Amino acid sequence: MKKLVIAFVMAALPAFALAAGAGVHLDKAPVNLRDQASLQRGAQMFVNYCLSCHSAQFMRFNRMGADLGISDEQLKANMMFGTDKVGDTMTIAMAAADSKGWFGNPPPDLSVIARARGADWLYTYMRTFYLDEKKPMGxxxxxxxDVGxxxxLWELQGLQKPVYHTGEDGHATISGFEMVKPGTMTPAEYDAAVGDLVNFLVYMGEPVQLKRQELGVKVLIFLAFFFVLAYLLKKEYWKDVH
Incomplete structure (x- = not known):
């Protein structure tokens, strides 16, 4: 029973995530798990900008490297800190108590965040930060x-402020954004970089997804072939009865 409850909760997480973002249009994330170059760029983004606060404790460096075509030497030179080993999981040194004091809550582990939130949610989330002087982080x-x-990625995207639209009911909603301070990337370059990051997070949530899909196709082909054999065998057994 406990396993059934856990399975139900995991299956329902994406629906809960959508409910949390109800009323907000989610842009389509450019996910392509066959694009190894995109996954490599996304892994670099994750290590450089996310891994300092967010862990990925269910992913090992060498597993990621083997899947994405990154050698151990490249991992050590570009994606690992001095004390890390290629067989280590992607953990962080920040203590949970310290992070709770700084951010209000410890930053979540991102191993399966794409399965919990959805790729479109993550893609839109990383592109819709805006200036708000009322918030502690600005x-x-x-x-x-009210995210903590x-x-x-503000240096890459730049800083933007919201553009409001007032409806007939007098309620103001955000209809777009206006760039206040440009970043080092153009909007198109930033969208592509976030797309690579989300692509990597989707891979990390289920590293065997492509193999699972390929195996599923093979199983369906086998079942179709077996169905024909079973049908012909049934006809042979029952031919005298009919």
Missing amino acids: VNNLVFP MPHV
């Missing part, structure tokens, strides 16, 4: 209002 987010996370 920013807010369209998809996740700072905009760690």
